Amino acid sequence: MTMFSRFTPLLDQLPATVPFVGPEAIERNRGLAVKARIGANESGFGPAPSVIRAIADAAADTWKYADPENFELKQALAAHLGCRPENLAIGEGIDSLLGHIARMVIEPGTPVVTSLGAYPTFNFHVVGHGGRLVTTPYVNDREDLDGLLDLVRRDNAPLVYFANPDNPMGSWWDADSVVAFARALPASCLLILDEAYCETAPARTTPPVDALLDLPNVMRTRTFSKAYGLAGARVGYVIAAEGNAKAFDKIRHHFGMARVSVAAALAALKDQAYLAEAIAAIGRSREKIAAIAAANGLAALPSATNFVAVDCGRDGTYARAIVDGLMEHGVFIRMPGVAPLNRCIRISAGRPEDMALLEEALPQVLKRLA
Amino acid sequence: MTMFSRFTPLLDQLPATVPFVGPEAIERNRGLAVKARIGANESGFGPAPSVIRAIADAAADTWKYADPENFELKQALAAHLGCRPENLAIGEGIDSLLGHIARMVIEPGTPVVTSLGAYPTFNFHVVGHGGRLVTTPYVNDREDLDGLLDLVRRDNAPLVYFANPDNPMGSWWDADSVVAFARALPASCLLILDEAYCETAPARTTPPVDALLDLPNVMRTRTFSKAYGLAGARVGYVIAAEGNAKAFDKIRHHFGMARVSVAAALAALKDQAYLAEAIAAIGRSREKIAAIAAANGLAALPSATNFVAVDCGRDGTYARAIVDGLMEHGVFIRMPGVAPLNRCIRISAGRPEDMALLEEALPQVLKRLA
Structure with a gap:
């Protein structure tokens, strides 16, 4: 690839990176459709x-x-x-x-x-x-x-x-x-x-x-x-x-x-009234994620955010397999990048329909990995 | 003003600047309302x-x-x-x-x-x-x-x-x-x-x-x-x-x-059809600006852009007085910052109603400056 020869030495040594691969890129690269977009800590409840x-x-x-x-x-x-x-x-x-x-x-x-x-x-x-x-x-x-x-x-x-x-x-x-x-x-x-x-x-x-x-x-x-x-x-x-x-x-x-x-x-x-509604909905979704995790033998960590880290009890390879497996069901989530945090998966709060997809897919993914 | 003590030496020596003062700031600072927004080379014809x-x-x-x-x-x-x-x-x-x-x-x-x-x-x-x-x-x-x-x-x-x-x-x-x-x-x-x-x-x-x-x-x-x-x-x-x-x-x-x-x-x-319409409208407005300039004894420069530089025939102080004077009529324009370019004022293409305001205000401003 041709490139200008006189970028700064600092630039030359930097890698070309994307800190987070977007769900659209995952869809394109893997030929899969995202049905539950609960990986980027966006709010599926939407703006007011x-x-x-x-x-x-x-x-x-x-x-x-x-x-x-x-x-x-x-x-x-x-x-x-x-x-x-x-x-x-x-x-x-x-x-x-x-x-x-x-x-x-x-x-x-x-x-x-x-x-x-x-x-x-x-x-x-x-x-x-x-x-x-x-x-x-x-x-x-x-x-x-x-x-x-x-x-x-x-x-x-x-x-x-x-x-x-x-x-x-x-x-x-x-x-x-x-x-x-x-x-x-x-x-x-x-x-x-x-x-x-x-x-x-x-x-x-x-x-x-x-x-x-x-x-x-x-x-x-x-x-x-x-x-x-x-x-x-x-x-x-x-x-x-x-x-x-x-x-x-x-x-x-x-x-x-x-x-x-x-x-x-x-x-x-x-519209602070809507914000209060959204925060309440996020709280309910956090509880739902925790319940889904528990029903599958996984431990949700307490959360003060619009996502929940779920401890999958093993290493990063296992958590990565769950992330990739969920995506095959159209459930887009992410996970921490570094041990020991990467024993967890990270699931964003989402709408009831997103939670339903997660609830359906997670046991299937875990069963296949067992 | 309290400020962190250890910004880079480069940052410390930089001035705090706004390369272009926005029309909203001019409105606030001068207590004037912009009626013809033809100073920032935006397109008043709008998006399609x-x-x-x-x-x-x-x-x-x-x-x-x-x-x-x-x-x-x-x-x-x-x-x-x-x-x-x-x-x-x-x-x-x-x-x-x-x-x-x-x-x-x-x-x-x-x-x-x-x-x-x-x-x-x-x-x-x-x-x-x-x-x-x-x-x-x-x-x-x-x-x-x-x-x-x-x-x-x-x-x-x-x-x-x-x-x-x-x-x-x-x-x-x-x-x-x-x-x-x-x-x-x-x-x-x-x-x-x-x-x-x-x-x-x-x-x-x-x-x-x-x-x-x-x-x-x-x-x-x-x-x-x-x-x-x-x-x-x-x-x-x-x-x-x-x-x-x-x-x-x-x-x-x-x-x-x-x-x-x-x-x-x-x-x-x-929507390339709309773009073609917009380009045609910009062209007509350039001609109108040139005509208004000529009618006031000023010389419009040829333009390949969505604005026209108009030579006011004197120095930057005079051009600045025209810019400021037009703003008193609600006509927002800008001008080059450096001599000899700043003998000119710079007027963006605009809608017929913007041109009408310019046409009405410019002779009054020039008359007051004469």
């Missing part, structure tokens, strides 16, 4: 009907760029969160914001601390900027706050990633522990506190917004992709000290937001 | 009715991420363009793709060649990656191909930017000259050939797709933002040698595309 209407209403205005200052969305988010618009940065999903933060902090060789098996897309950005990943294992399927702190201190790392609740395990820490962790970090280390799944977490999991706003070394990332059911819209945001939020203006894509996506996010924020 | 329907139809599916491989859109674009899907990279508008290319080539201090007064967002990305801008002036309001080539050779630059047709002047080179320029470049220099406005250019302005595909040092950027009327959707693409297209997978945001935007782009590609 009011949001779908807002997208349709905004469609004719798609000839206009979105407001590069995201003024209206920042105002609405600030009112909803109880912070100032100046504490917010908006981006095309958390993935994009993680990329920006990586670029803001990482130079070639910079040590970056995360948990072994945590969010691969963050790792993709770290490596993509020449950073050096330093990891500590999960303890009892939970990210290890003491372990993260020790690594930060040992390597004098300027960046640490911690998701609460966690993906891929669904586990969580209480808000007090999170605040204590943030305050124990040296000021020279920026904490990315990824709260993509905060809406579905139990009370007192997510620290109040103002509990960390005084810390210039904390950035909290959130999204409309999960409980709000807007994964395809690409709307994420950062809550941070004003100076940090403003720093994104140095490198962000000012015209990166899709206009209908902004309209969708605004409508979603307004 | 079939595209608006496609967005509405896709709205309910916004709970799903878009296919990270962009398989369907690449297939459709390849069929439309007459290349292979492997020759394409998709991104959230050309701005985003320019950022990726900058990152792929630029290290601190890397010289990057462009024209003095050319696309500011490209410059934003160059500076944002620590590159050093090296510029040559426009000659007769056209980018100077010989001048660009000389600078590339002089500084052994690995990257050169050239837009054909040009923004902000609307000028263009014929396809043969473009091909000759690309082939004259050293293989060690990557040409970004920005063809954002190719749909509205005269015949034989844009080289055939296959005319440059054998060159591993050429990347052509295109967009659905201009003639297709989908600026708010954020869909751009790169046409390049296979190895170059694949290189984006090393750093791009795999889940960056909004799902309804992909649906919009697919529908837009299918």
Whole structure:
């Protein structure tokens, strides 16, 4: 394959990767149809009907760029969160914001601390900027706050990633522990506190917004992709000290937001009644997944997210066989990438019809593997 | 303002900027309402009715991420363009793709060649990656191909930017000259050939797709933002040698595309009859802008784009006064940022009602300035 001869040495050494293979690619590559799309932690309950209407209403205005200052969305988010618009940065999903933060902090060789098996897309950005990943294992399927702190201190790392609740395990820490962790970090280390799944977490999991706003070394990332059911819209945001939020203006894509996506996010924020319904439906689906797991002799882990990690009791090869086997029945799920987490499969909350397909397929897959 | 203390030295030295202030910000800052939105080279003719329907139809599916491989859109674009899907990279508008290319080539201090007064967002990305801008002036309001080539050779630059047709002047080179320029470049220099406005250019302005595909040092950027009327959707693409297209997978945001935007782009590609109508309407509007200019003693420059640069015959201060004065009448336009180009104002093609507002306001503004 011909390629330009003078890309940066860093680019030359990077692998071409897709952090997550999409269900569409699996369908194409394996000649299978996805019937239950419960693998990417999307929300099959969908966005609110009011949001779908807002997208349709905004469609004719798609000839206009979105407001590069995201003024209206920042105002609405600030009112909803109880912070100032100046504490917010908006981006095309958390993935994009993680990329920006990586670029803001990482130079070639910079040590970056995360948990072994945590969010691969963050790792993709770290490596993509020449950073050096330093990891500590999960303890009892939970990210290890003491372990993260020790690594930060040992390597004098300027960046640490911690998701609460966690993906891929669904586990969580209480808000007090999170605040204590943030305050124990040296000021020279920026904490990315990824709260993509905060809406579905139990009370007192997510620290109040103002509990960390005084810390210039904390950035909290959130999204409309999960409980709000807007994964395809690409709307994420950062809550941070004003100076940090403003720093994104140095490198962000000012015209990166899709206009209908902004309209969708605004409508979603307004429809908190629907959000409450969706969260309740996700909770019921988590229970159903746990029941299906138990009926098949598998152990669902407690979850604060819109998915459930199910311990299949053996190794990653076995879990992979279950994932692949379910896909043959049209049930798309995923699994953690690293031992010992990869003894689990990861099933997203879904509609009753998705759960029915899972319930039908799982025993058949397990029987064939027995 | 509190800010994290350990951002990279590069980030610390960057200014916080917005390459273009949006019309919404102007409305807020000046307390004025935009009535004729003809400043951002959007298309007031809008996307096709079939595209608006496609967005509405896709709205309910916004709970799903878009296919990270962009398989369907690449297939459709390849069929439309007459290349292979492997020759394409998709991104959230050309701005985003320019950022990726900058990152792929630029290290601190890397010289990057462009024209003095050319696309500011490209410059934003160059500076944002620590590159050093090296510029040559426009000659007769056209980018100077010989001048660009000389600078590339002089500084052994690995990257050169050239837009054909040009923004902000609307000028263009014929396809043969473009091909000759690309082939004259050293293989060690990557040409970004920005063809954002190719749909509205005269015949034989844009080289055939296959005319440059054998060159591993050429990347052509295109967009659905201009003639297709989908600026708010954020869909751009790169046409390049296979190895170059694949290189984006090393750093791009795999889940960056909004799902309804992909649906919009697919529908837009299918509706070439509407595109032809839009191009004709843009052509009529260009003529109308020229006529309005002439009626006011100003000289419209020839344009191959969806906007017209109008020479106001004096300096940048005078042109700025016209831009600001028109905004007081609700007519939003922009102007080039650098002398001598900034003797001009830049007016986007618009609907008859937009042209009527311009026609009414311009003589009043000029009279007050006289």
